[in-house]
Amino acid sequence: MYPLLKINKQKILENTKAIIKRTKKLGVAVTAVTKCTGGNLEIAQAFLDGGATSIGDSRINNLKNLAPLACEKWLIRVPMPSEVNHTVAYATLSLNSEIKTIRLLNQAAKAQGKTHGILYMLDLGDLREGLFIGNDNPVKAEIEALVLASFAKLDQDFEEIAAMTNISLRGIATNATCVGATIPNPHTFGAFFKVKTMLEEKYQCPCEIISGGNSSAYYLVDDETLPAEINNLRLGDVILFGRESAYYHCYDYLHQDAFILDVEIIELQDKPTYPVGEIGRNAFGEIPSFKDKGIRRRAICGLGRQDTDTDHIFPLVPGLTIVGSSSDHLVIDVSDAETTYAMTYQVGDIISLRCDYVGALHAATSSYVDKIVINQLI
Numbered sequence: 001m002y003p004l005l006k007i008n009k010q011k012i013l014e015n016t017k018a019i020i021k022r023t024k025k026l027g028v029a030v031t032a033v034t035k036c037t038g039g040n041l042e043i044a045q046a047f048l049d050g051g052a053t054s055i056g057d058s059r060i061n062n063l064k065n066l067a068p069l070a071c072e073k074w075l076i077r078v079p080m081p082s083e084v085n086h087t088v089a090y091a092t093l094s095l096n097s098e099i100k101t102i103r104l105l106n107q108a109a110k111a112q113g114k115t116h117g118i119l120y121m122l123d124l125g126d127l128r129e130g131l132f133i134g135n136d137n138p139v140k141a142e143i144e145a146l147v148l149a150s151f152a153k154l155d156q157d158f159e160e161i162a163a164m165t166n167i168s169l170r171g172i173a174t175n176a177t178c179v180g181a182t183i184p185n186p187h188t189f190g191a192f193f194k195v196k197t198m199l200e201e202k203y204q205c206p207c208e209i210i211s212g213g214n215s216s217a218y219y220l221v222d223d224e225t226l227p228a229e230i231n232n233l234r235l236g237d238v239i240l241f242g243r244e245s246a247y248y249h250c251y252d253y254l255h256q257d258a259f260i261l262d263v264e265i266i267e268l269q270d271k272p273t274y275p276v277g278e279i280g281r282n283a284f285g286e287i288p289s290f291k292d293k294g295i296r297r298r299a300i301c302g303l304g305r306q307d308t309d310t311d312h313i314f315p316l317v318p319g320l321t322i323v324g325s326s327s328d329h330l331v332i333d334v335s336d337a338e339t340t341y342a343m344t345y346q347v348g349d350i351i352s353l354r355c356d357y358v359g360a361l362h363a364a365t366s367s368y369v370d371k372i373v374i375n376q377l378i
Contacts (some may be wrong), residue, residue: 001370002264002350003303005363007037008374009046011255015239016050018253022221023233029053031074031211033236036357038364039065042373047239054092056234063090076234078121078129084108093117095173097130099157102167109166116166119173119211120157122195124188126180130173136190147191154195158203171209172196173234176246177216183246184217186225193229215239216246237357245357259355261313261363263301263330268347271298273323273333283326296335301351304328307366312359316352 016032023030031054032047034040039062044055054072057063060083063073067090075094079087084104087094089112096102096118109116123130131150138144161169172195176184189212199205212230215237220226222244237245242254250256274292282288284305303325304310310325319336334345355363363369 002262003301003307003363003369004262005355005360005369005371006260006262006374007040007043007364007371008255008258008260008378009042010375010377011258012043012240013046013050014377015242015254015258016047016052019218019221019235019239020051024051026221026224026226027228027231028221028226029232031056031072031076031232031234032239033057033076033214033234034062034066035059035076036236036240036361036364038062038371040364040371040373041066041068044069056236060086060090074234079105085112088112088114088116091116093119093170095119095121095129097121097123099160102157102161102164106164106167114166115168117168117170118161119171119209120154120161120169120195122172122174122192124174124176124182124184124192126176126178126182128175128179130175133191133195135188136194151198154198158199158205162203162205169199169205171207171211171232172199173209173211173232174213176213178214184213184220186220186227189227189229193227196229215244218244219246219249222251240360241357257354259360259363260316261303261308261353261355261359261369262350263303263353265299265345265347265349265351266302266329267300268334268345269298270295288324296333297345298323299332299334299345299351301330301332302328303330303369307368308355308360308362309358312356312362313353314356316354320351 030052032052033056034044035058037043039057044066056074056076058077072092075087075091078097079094079101081101081104085108088108105116121130123132124135133150134147174192176182196207199207209232210230211232214234218238242256243250273296274290304327305325306327318338321333323333324331
């Protein structure tokens, strides 16, 4: 059935091996993130076969699906208080920033007869999750005061966590380029490493894991400028799509086309390129703009914004152009298709599109898109 998302396991395996070769050289373990595959078990196994030491996901349902894997499983989104029981049941470790939730995790772990691992999340300036400690270079007095208050809170939280019977504080973690779009660099981590020292010296708590971020930090691996203190990265984007997420640089030693979305043509007709009649707002409340290019051959495909983000899929055949989409329809101009495709396309034919991270994330988690894992390089 179509639309069909094809996930190439062999390309992902090769990407994983190439990345692990470089991270291992720097003493960095990789937690491979499966959320863009909807927690697919085969792809998670490919991560492990390629050298990842643990699997991370932001959804409990995905971690539940990955339960058969013999590895550590991380919940990489701060747990909701309402899901602490499932967090302890299906995650070896979770990322945390709220002492209230950590208390609940301790209670849940005690009830299940387990010890649950946590990483304490610290915000260096991206303004997503984590206790805000900045980058060790406060530019305003109010930020300096906030950082001082945060370090005082860390003291209180670490003292309380140390007394918990069923929580193991295994280290610290941070994130970047997700909300504030801040790009990590070797000088970003000053305050982060102060917390590491604080844990080890004041609380005699060995920082087993210093998780320095996601795929936006991978460029620091590639150019070998990642600070030596960091020994873990949580990587999904760069493994799956062959590019780091700070500058969107693609690496020639990685595949960028492991996710292909096949869509079926349901209408193929010649039409004007400028609408006839008064133009208002489209189905999504947007006011579109058009350029009159005369009569063009347009394929309408059975895929829409309900299925994926249509700004993040790209036709494989040169000359095809996506010109619009609604909830259920994708409009592709096939007039300039390379060779004779434009003349030979028929209703029922398939058009293949490469997905980037956003396109694949939505398609992989849509119940309207079928998925298949491809086990050979194509």
